[in-house]
Amino acid sequence: MGGIQSGQVDTVMREDRVFAPPAEFAAQARIGSLAAYEKLWNEAAADTEAFWGKLAQELHWFRPFSKVLDWQEPFAHWFVGGQTNVSYNCLDVHLGTPRQNKAAILWEGEPGDTRTLTYLQLHREVCKFANVLKHLGVAAGDVVSIYLPMTPELAIAMLACARIGAVHSVIFGGFSSTAIAERNNDAGAKVVITADGGWRRGAQLPLKANVDEALEKSPTVKHCIVLRRLNNAVHMHEGRDHWWHEMMDGASADCPATPLDSEHPLYILYTSGSTGKPKGIKHTTAGYNLYVKKTMEWVFDLRDEDVYWCTADCGWVTGHSYVVYGPLSCGATVLMYEGAPNWPDEGRFWEIIEKYRATIFYTAPTAIRAFIKWGDKWVDKYDLSSLRLLGTVGEGINPEAWMWYHRKIGRERCPIVDTWWQTETGGIMMSPLPGAIPTKPGSCTRPMPGILPAIVTDSGQPVPDGQGGMLVMTKPWPGMLRGIWGDDDRYRQQYWSKVPHHYLAGDNARRDADGYYWIMGRIDDVINVAGHRLSTIEVESALVSHPDVAEAAAIGRPDDLKGQAVAVFVTLKSGVPNEELKRELKAHVRKEIGALAVPDDVRFTKALPKTRSGKIMRRLLRDIASGKHQIGDTTTLEDFSVLASLQKDEE
Numbered sequence: 001m002g003g004i005q006s007g008q009v010d011t012v013m014r015e016d017r018v019f020a021p022p023a024e025f026a027a028q029a030r031i032g033s034l035a036a037y038e039k040l041w042n043e044a045a046a047d048t049e050a051f052w053g054k055l056a057q058e059l060h061w062f063r064p065f066s067k068v069l070d071w072q073e074p075f076a077h078w079f080v081g082g083q084t085n086v087s088y089n090c091l092d093v094h095l096g097t098p099r100q101n102k103a104a105i106l107w108e109g110e111p112g113d114t115r116t117l118t119y120l121q122l123h124r125e126v127c128k129f130a131n132v133l134k135h136l137g138v139a140a141g142d143v144v145s146i147y148l149p150m151t152p153e154l155a156i157a158m159l160a161c162a163r164i165g166a167v168h169s170v171i172f173g174g175f176s177s178t179a180i181a182e183r184n185n186d187a188g189a190k191v192v193i194t195a196d197g198g199w200r201r202g203a204q205l206p207l208k209a210n211v212d213e214a215l216e217k218s219p220t221v222k223h224c225i226v227l228r229r230l231n232n233a234v235h236m237h238e239g240r241d242h243w244w245h246e247m248m249d250g251a252s253a254d255c256p257a258t259p260l261d262s263e264h265p266l267y268i269l270y271t272s273g274s275t276g277k278p279k280g281i282k283h284t285t286a287g288y289n290l291y292v293k294k295t296m297e298w299v300f301d302l303r304d305e306d307v308y309w310c311t312a313d314c315g316w317v318t319g320h321s322y323v324v325y326g327p328l329s330c331g332a333t334v335l336m337y338e339g340a341p342n343w344p345d346e347g348r349f350w351e352i353i354e355k356y357r358a359t360i361f362y363t364a365p366t367a368i369r370a371f372i373k374w375g376d377k378w379v380d381k382y383d384l385s386s387l388r389l390l391g392t393v394g395e396g397i398n399p400e401a402w403m404w405y406h407r408k409i410g411r412e413r414c415p416i417v418d419t420w421w422q423t424e425t426g427g428i429m430m431s432p433l434p435g436a437i438p439t440k441p442g443s444c445t446r447p448m449p450g451i452l453p454a455i456v457t458d459s460g461q462p463v464p465d466g467q468g469g470m471l472v473m474t475k476p477w478p479g480m481l482r483g484i485w486g487d488d489d490r491y492r493q494q495y496w497s498k499v500p501h502h503y504l505a506g507d508n509a510r511r512d513a514d515g516y517y518w519i520m521g522r523i524d525d526v527i528n529v530a531g532h533r534l535s536t537i538e539v540e541s542a543l544v545s546h547p548d549v550a551e552a553a554a555i556g557r558p559d560d561l562k563g564q565a566v567a568v569f570v571t572l573k574s575g576v577p578n579e580e581l582k583r584e585l586k587a588h589v590r591k592e593i594g595a596l597a598v599p600d601d602v603r604f605t606k607a608l609p610k611t612r613s614g615k616i617m618r619r620l621l622r623d624i625a626s627g628k629h630q631i632g633d634t635t636t637l638e639d640f641s642v643l644a645s646l647q648k649d650e651e
């Protein structure tokens with residue numbers, strides 16, 4: 001290992017551009033200078049419990065808590081003895097204030113239909129639907145699966161569950177009947193909420209048909225509520241299936257929020273493990289609510305006049321924390337869009353920003369790389385001058401993609417918040433605070449107040465600044481997962497066993513001399529060339545900085561001599577996929593990084609295999625590049641034709 005301790009990763013990235021927060025942004029921001037951020041962070045670090053305990057006073061409490069944290073490693077109990085309700089904190093707190101008649105949700109369907117719900121109207125819908133659930137016998141602690149398109153009813157269903165203490169499990173609308181049944185059974189769901197369909201890129205999603213198939217294998221589910229979205233004829237199973245609108249017709253709008261224990265489960269969200277069955281990540285009430293509310297304020301520096309657009313679907317944690325619970329707790333106006341970014345054409349997102357005068361835009365690097373590939377002409381057609389802040393989440397953003405986002409969408413005026421977090425963390429853990437922390441393209445910069453990360457080796461030894469290692473959290477935080485549904489052993493083993501007493505994120509990272517964090521990719525994806533451990537993100541970013549490259553995935557392939565050789569899969573936005581370009585790309589990596597990282601194998605492809613949430617599935621590419629005929633688990637793969645075409649290229 002060339003003297004490198006296990007767990008360490010070499011860095012080869014050179015990125016020294018720095019962008020200070022624009023002066024006019026900083027002047028108005030809640031936290032308007034680096035000194036102010038550092039003061040807050042230091043204060044929080046000195047006594048995290050006192051810090052969170054003080055902030056928790058901002059929530060509404062039916063009964064105050066008596067203790068901030070009871071930490072029985074690895075199980076956290078925050079705000080012990082308190083009673084609150086997330087739906088109350090998102091809705092009722094705004095009634096009787098100037099926000100009562102403010103738009104809570106501005107919604108646009110893919111075909112162009114629109115709806116607006118004020119806080120008062122949203123509150124009314126949520127109360128009625130909570131009564132519908134009660135009418136079907138749903139009580140606090142019961143699990144409700146939600147498999148809906150990105151409509152206001154998705155948020156209504158989530159908030160209605162929260163209102164009565166039912167635990168929701170949102171299943172992304174792209175998942176199959178097998179995935180739905182698996183999740184229903186693992187959670188013991190009693191009710192499923194779905195629709196007669198949804199729109200995606202002009203096509204109709206057969207949501208109800210998928211649920212029908214799943215319910216044949218879901219013995220715990222007693223009722224199914226069906227939203228009419230497409231007016232499609234669907235099979236309604238007598239006694240089990242009920243139309244949303246019929247149930248709502250007679251429902252009372254009076255449904256006081258149930259006071260719930262701080263640690264009452266709020267939701268389960270399934271996320272794929274690297275192997276085996278999906279894990280049901282469990283989040284609870286008070287700590288989660290506080291964490292998403294505060295991070296929403298810090299990271300987006302939200303103001304009442306904002307039109308805030310997070311493009312994530314509520315099927316992912318980003319939709320839970322930063323479409324529904326975070327922004328509504330802050331009384332924000334949330335823009336919600338049902339469909340695809342390239343329907344009816346590649347200008348749809350920009351058209352929506354222009355139409356609603358969106359001020360904050362939060363999306364995924366995979367989408368940004370697609371916008372770059374589609375070409376600037378789509379962006380140029382629209383007026384994006386309303387934007388004041390941009391964000392990214394879900395993957396590392398390659399510095400060149402960051403620069404495009406900064407120039408083309410942000411017009412060099414909008415700060416970019418590159419937010420690092422996970423389904424498990426509940427909310428944003430590291431990100432620039434846009435009025436305070438200068439940004440560096442490709443870095444998620446600094447931790448949130450109250451968040452204490454470290455970078456360590458396998459044995460838990462801190463790694464010096466500048467060196468890559470395993471990212472851990474040294475202190476519990478209120479938004480953290482409380483476990484894996486029904487599997488305490490897996491929870492302990494996965495997050496708390498490799499490095500004693502620290503939460504293991506599963507990512508590699510390094511911290512630079514300014515205390516900035518740079519995520520280097522998943523621990524399992526590290527490429528080990530002749531004893532040098534290379535980060536996937538760094539090799540990929542070098543490739544993406546070539547003008548012809550749209551997207552790249554780097555993986556390690558077994559090599560007799562070097563242990564592993566670098567293989568890269570590349571999609572192009574221009575240029576011809578030939579031997580000459582391959583040579584040029586190798587030379588480019590040599591220039592950007594050095595001989596060590598030069599790929600032995602460059603493969604051009606039309607698309608990369610991705611999860612349904614847009615992450616590159618490097619594991620599948622590893623199987624392909626090493627010539628394996630048996631490809632690993634593909635249940636989370638978004639588009640099977642991509643895999644088929646990659647395998648065909650192999651032959």
Ligand code: PRX
Binds near residue numbers: 393396423
């Ligand atoms: O590897 C990191 C990557 O996404 C993982 C978490 O994925 P998920 O649970 O699906 O949550 C996505 C939405 C929060 C992380 O372990 N990741 C997420 N954000 C970033 C990132 N990698 C680099 N930079 C980011 N900003």
